Amino acid sequence: MNSLDPRVSRLPQIQEPVSLKAPLDQFGTFEVFVQPKEGKPFQHEGIVHAPDIELAWVLAKETFTRRFTCTSLYVADTRDVYVSPLTEGESNAYDPIPETRESGIKKTYEIYHLAKRGRQHVHAGTVQAATPQHAMTEAKLQFNTGKTVYNVWAIANDAIRFTTPEEKELWLTLSEKKFRDASDYKGGDKLKEFLERKLIS
Amino acid sequence: MYGGGNTFEGIKTDSLSQEDPVKLAAFEARIARGEKIEPTDWMPQLYRKQLIRMIEQHAHSEIIGALPEGTWITRAPGFKRKMALMAKVQDEVGHAQLLYSAAETLGKSREQMIDDLINGKSKYSNVFNYPTFTWADCCFISWLVDAGAIVNQLANAKGSYGPYCRALERICAEESFHLKYGHHCVIYLASGTAKQRQMFQEALNRWWPPMMHFFGPSDKISAHTEVLMRWKVKMGTNDEMRNQFLDMYVPKIWELGFTIPDPNLKKNTETGKWEYTEPDWEEFKRVINGNGPCNKERLEVRRVAEARGRWVREALKSPKAAYVTPLA
Ligand SMILES: [Fe+2]
Ligand SMILES: [Fe+2]
Ligand SMILES: [Fe+2]
Numbered sequence: 335m336n337s338l339d340p341r342v343s344r345l346p347q348i349q350e351p352v353s354l355k356a357p358l359d360q361f362g363t364f365e366v367f368v369q370p371k372e373g374k375p376f377q378h379e380g381i382v383h384a385p386d387i388e389l390a391w392v393l394a395k396e397t398f399t400r401r402f403t404c405t406s407l408y409v410a411d412t413r414d415v416y417v418s419p420l421t422e423g424e425s426n427a428y429d430p431i432p433e434t435r436e437s438g439i440k441k442t443y444e445i446y447h448l449a450k451r452g453r454q455h456v457h458a459g460t461v462q463a464a465t466p467q468h469a470m471t472e473a474k475l476q477f478n479t480g481k482t483v484y485n486v487w488a489i490a491n492d493a494i495r496f497t498t499p500e501e502k503e504l505w506l507t508l509s510e511k512k513f514r515d516a517s518d519y520k521g522g523d524k525l526k527e528f529l530e531r532k533l534i535s
Numbered sequence: 536m537y538g539g540g541n542t543f544e545g546i547k548t549d550s551l552s553q554e555d556p557v558k559l560a561a562f563e564a565r566i567a568r569g570e571k572i573e574p575t576d577w578m579p580q581l582y583r584k585q586l587i588r589m590i591e592q593h594a595h596s597e598i599i600g601a602l603p604e605g606t607w608i609t610r611a612p613g614f615k616r617k618m619a620l621m622a623k624v625q626d627e628v629g630h631a632q633l634l635y636s637a638a639e640t641l642g643k644s645r646e647q648m649i650d651d652l653i654n655g656k657s658k659y660s661n662v663f664n665y666p667t668f669t670w671a672d673c674c675f676i677s678w679l680v681d682a683g684a685i686v687n688q689l690a691n692a693k694g695s696y697g698p699y700c701r702a703l704e705r706i707c708a709e710e711s712f713h714l715k716y717g718h719h720c721v722i723y724l725a726s727g728t729a730k731q732r733q734m735f736q737e738a739l740n741r742w743w744p745p746m747m748h749f750f751g752p753s754d755k756i757s758a759h760t761e762v763l764m765r766w767k768v769k770m771g772t773n774d775e776m777r778n779q780f781l782d783m784y785v786p787k788i789w790e791l792g793f794t795i796p797d798p799n800l801k802k803n804t805e806t807g808k809w810e811y812t813e814p815d816w817e818e819f820k821r822v823i824n825g826n827g828p829c830n831k832e833r834l835e836v837r838r839v840a841e842a843r844g845r846w847v848r849e850a851l852k853s854p855k856a857a858y859v860t861p862l863a
Binding site for chain 2: 382397411419
């Protein structure tokens, strides 16, 4: 291709026309949760598409932690997030959840609340439960203070790809990368000097 | 990068008469109260369609917008500028990821959006169909095209669709680096040698017309957007956005001693509005319809990337993962 851009000029010629992609060859969807500061609860941050959860974790790190925006991060397949209906006004998402106890082998679930419409879902705590439905019931018993919650999510702990303590070092290198920081571009002195020169001449 | 939602085609409001009036009233009341709309909430077809179109165009603009600046990474003057420009371009591609996700919550898959970009069905910001001849063109984009984008993005962040607003908050935080970096680059050219000053002046001459086009056609000729304003899809008219940009940046350009190539440009002290020579909207239409200096090249680069990346996608594909609509 003939271009001003040397990288474009070097691109190989694609012989056959590019056919459209095979339907849905874009991988799975994974929800990303980050911890903004040490000691703060995790919150929902967005999604990535990836062929598996391990790559989802890598891509999530690239997409969501290029700056000092978090201290840890984890991902879960969207299909593994059990979701209550979204409510509005005074109506509490916990109200329609039945309070039936269940027996069976229990595992840990992470519970997320939407406390204000328009904001992110924030981690409320963990419960032990046999099924996702049961996790909702347990969450109702433990975390429903009566204050309106608009949406509740439950994710089985064993479906999550967490960041291990060793991997946390990945985030520690960022503070040295000052060139990504607006405060590293102080043009003020140079501008002042330039304006003074302009005044004299 | 961009984010004006200033599509040139008009909108058809016919579908509105088929909406349930009770639901429609509740929807509008919620927006009037300042509440956000979330993906599972009821919404009129027109709202969904228009938001998909706008967020998708914004995402494409970030991806395509990375190309005219990306080409200068290897030729940026000095190691520090290379690092910074690389970080900026990486941010822009990241913005596209966040925006595609927000649009996906409305029901259009990312793959469909990317297909529509490379087969020419979807638009992106017109400004990226112009070439970056010199390093100074690249500095113009980093400072002033990003400044224009920030004007749009800050306004849109106050819109009504929750996932888009949340993506924009994140994006705006990163844009402050782009703006400071871009201004820094231009101050260096301005306070440098006569040759450096000339380089930037020439870039300014080239980029001023596309910059005036950036905010979309003048209110006098652009499509009726009242309903989109009421729904907080569009947060200001094209002329309002353009005026805000001129108000913030013309004084800064003049301060550096450069000449803006429009003899009629001045602020009317009575109305507080900027006056300027009417941009050439025929040229704008010509470029948006595919006949700008770089339209073909921009899409061709995406097509080549798509074709060359195919084997990677094939290799990674796993039957266990499945595409589903993001939650929020
Ligand atoms: Fe940009
Ligand atoms: Fe930017
Ligand atoms: Fe951007």
